[in-house]
Amino acid sequence: MEIKEKITLDMLTKDSVSVLRQKFITLNGEDVQVGGNVRNDFTNCEDDRKILKEQLSEDYYNAVMAVWEV
Template sequence: MELKEKITLDMLTKDSVSVLRQQFINYNGVDMQVGENIRNAYSNNEDDRASLKSILSDEYYNAVMAVWQCN
């Protein structure tokens, strides 16, 4: 069984974002969540931008930056 992570960008504004991370396995054709939801909030500042860069794929990071750079 392969463990897959689902990332949801929630409440994305020009000032902050909430990142929801969930892990799933596929068991007999059904996705089942493993563990609990992990949610972290990040602000539009240098330190949090660096943190996001390290945990998000380019696709998600670029989506956040597209909103945050519109200030």
């Protein structure tokens, strides 16, 4: 059984972002969430940018940076 992770960039503004992580398995052809939602909030600062770079794939990180870059 493969666990798939879904990441949602929620409430993305020029100042902050909330990253929602959910894990799913496929059971009888349907995706079923396992475990609870995990949400982390980040602000547009040097330290949080570094953490996001380490935790997110390049596509998600670039999406956040597209909004945060001025």
